[in-house]
Amino acid sequence: MRDKSFSIKPTGIKAIIAVSFLLILFFVALFTGGSLPYMILYIYGFSMLFSFLWAIISVNILYTSIKVDKQSVVVGDSIQISMDIENPSFLPIPYVAIGADLLSDMLAQKHISRHISLGPRHEVSFEDILQCGHYGFYDMDSITLRVEDAFGIFAVNKRLASHLILRVYPKWYNLNRLSLSSYQQMGNISGKHRIMEDFADIGGIRQYRDGDSIKRVHWKLSAKRDELLVKDFVFNSNTQVCVIIDTYKPDFESNTAELSERMAECAASILYYCLNSEMHTGLIYDEREHVMLWGNNLSTFTAFMDSIIMTKMQGERPLSDVLLKDMAAMPWGTAVLVLVPLLASDTLSAMVSLKDMGYEIRCVYFGDKHDNEQANALAYLKECGVQIMDFSTNENASSALMAI
Structure with a gap:
């Protein structure tokens, strides 16, 4: 593992007491004279120096590693994180702390740490179980080593870069049905779904x-x-279907993690359904960069999921811009499912315009249906012929997109 940083810090009250005692010994030897006070001063000072130098040497010779039992999981799964630390020298290390920061923009920082003593040529392994509560691209940012000298006066900290990556995919469900019409011939394969x-x-x-x-x-x-x-x-199954996810940050006023989780589950379920039916299927969103993926079968499903887990709902481009720009290049009659947490006025105008242009627009709404302003927006879309849908799931790992 590559070094990221190295620092030496006093340990607080212990360091103050030890240095104060050293100064007392120095002044006693200075003012009283004699060989005994100086011998005690030298022994104590040399012991502190050796202990300090050994702590610096120890933190540089320790071998550490971190592993996970899975590289990719689904939300709700658990992973086992294993950390190993080895002392290859012939001298003991009295105090070692090893920790790992598991960082994700979707989660608060989780710190895993252990405190141990290592004997000569000794190795210690320990494990932690981590519950994956949210989808995302997780980065095990670093391993932190902390070694204290035998007197507990100084602590030597060293951060080692880790290249461990974990993909946590959102859950996806078997859709009971997905009622769409099609005006665009994109192949001709028989299917059991009434598309x-x-x-x-x-x-x-x-x-x-x-x-x-x-x-x-x-x-x-x-x-x-x-x-x-x-x-x-x-x-x-000869229709072309496109899933568009609203990632515009201002549209997520609160409960960003919960809303994004539900929207990711819905997107994954629709994509799985369509790709399994061998439809020409697309995914579009805009967050830091414009993303547009297309596929025709389940062999591309993992690529879609790898893209979904990169969404953090921090986009800077309004959904209306994404809709009007990207749909202009799509064939007339494309079925479009737009996943939104909030219906802004410009989003309403864009959806209605696309509907009038001949695109089959479906709005999958995840926001507050009891909010008066949002309720009026939903009613307006219905009047204009845009179907409003709700995504629901059950314990049997199935789901449905139902008109509301």
Whole structure:
């Protein structure tokens, strides 16, 4: 591990007492004379110096390592962090503290530390279990070594850079359904999901059910069998779907961690559903840099998840700008699911404009539905033909996007 910093500090009251005692011995020897006071002064002073030098040497020869049992996990999983420290010398080290800072912009700092004594050529290992409560790209920033001299007068601190990285992905759920229409032909693969019907390809015949379109009725076969029969068409997954996440910082007034967690879960669930159905699927957000990813199958799902965990909802570009700029380059009829925690006036205007242009806009809302201003915004979108959806989950690891 590479050195990051090195410092020497007195330990406080112990250092004051030790130095004061050294000064007393010095003045006693100076004013009384004689070999005995000077011998005591030399022995005590040499012991302090040796102890101090040994602490400096010890912190530089100690071997440390840190490991985790998994490199990537899902929110709610636990990881095991293992730290090892070894004294390769033939002299003991009376006091060693080893600590690791686990840093994440989504979490408060978590500090893991241990205090031990190391005998000659001795190695100690210890472990900690860490519960992963929020998604994110975690960086085990550094390992801190602290070695004190035998008298506890000085502490020598050394920070060692660590290159340990942990990816914590948001949970994703199996969507029960995702009702979309499609006007854009992007391939033609059969699927079990009612995304778009291909009326040129009949998949079977069944009895009429309430709500079936009159276009489905097979009139010749119905007359022959004297019962109303309808045609079941092959459903294909040939739509283009785009998920847009609002990461604009002012839209997150409070509960940023909770809102971002729910939005990340929703985005991951939609992406999994669409990629599993082999739809042409995209993800767009703007935070520090503009991100646009596209994929057609589950082999790209990990890349999408690696991108989602980089979101911290600290974007500086309004959602309306992202919508109007990026949608201009997409085919007419693209299904767009916009994940928002707040409906600002410019966001409303952008969504309605895109709806009027022929894009299928779905607003997945995560904000306060009881707020009067937000309730009016939701009502306005509904009047303009923009469907408002709610993301709900249950204990069976399934979820649904339901119109509200």
